Amino acid sequence: MNAIPDSLFERMFVSVIAFMISVMMCKLWYDHRDQILERVVQDEEYRAQVKQKMNEVWQLLLFFTTSFVLKGYYRPADKRKGSARHQYNNFLNVVFAITVGFSLIMYTEAIYMEGYIGLVTRTILLFVLFWYLAEIRMIYNSCDLIHSTEFLCKGDIMDFRLHRHDREFPVAGRYKIIDIHLKGNGGVICVDENNNQIVDIPSTSARRAMVEPSQDE
Secondary structure, three states: OOOOOOOHHHHHHHHHHHHHHHHHHHHHHHHHHHHHHHHHOOOHHHHHHHHHHHHHHHHHHHHHHHHHHHHHHHOOOOHHHOHHHHHHHHHHHHHHHHHHHHHHHHHHOHHHOOHHHHHHHHHHHHHHHHHHHHHHHHHHHHHHHHHOOOOOOOOOEEEEOOOOOOOOOOOOEEEEEEEEEOOOOOEEEEEEOOOOOEEEEEHHHHHHHHHOOOOOO
């Protein structure tokens, strides 16, 4: 099944807008930082520290927005992967956002502050770390579904025979893939060509049907 991939405009529109906003805000900061800091911070020594930190923060944001543009360019665009490509891109966006937040917290050194602010920051950072690891695991488990062009694409036909080792989907039949998703451990939405029933087949069973001969019981 041939499908036109997502265009470069579709993949990069949001990231380019974010990059342009960051560039404009960064330019405004460097053009007017002295005036802004004079109004906000009275102590000269502390003002110099804030100025240095803000310079680092803006440099960091420029780096990440540039990386965001590159991510948009290289993100999966094969429409034969159905909903999975959008879900995979969402996983990447979440990981990207968490990385930016983590980096900003470390750059501003809020994690080292004493008292209530430092405690809250460290607690948030701990939750963010667990969330980050969970997202990385989902991306890792989804890589073969997204990047493999040999099998599991919309329009593919799967012939299932009763497989003695397959307890996830022990149903024989001929199925046509109409969508692919990454929910849970991933799966494929198929139509049974015999009765037009729509079923959700686990990705592990679908892979086995596409690449391994089944054994009849």
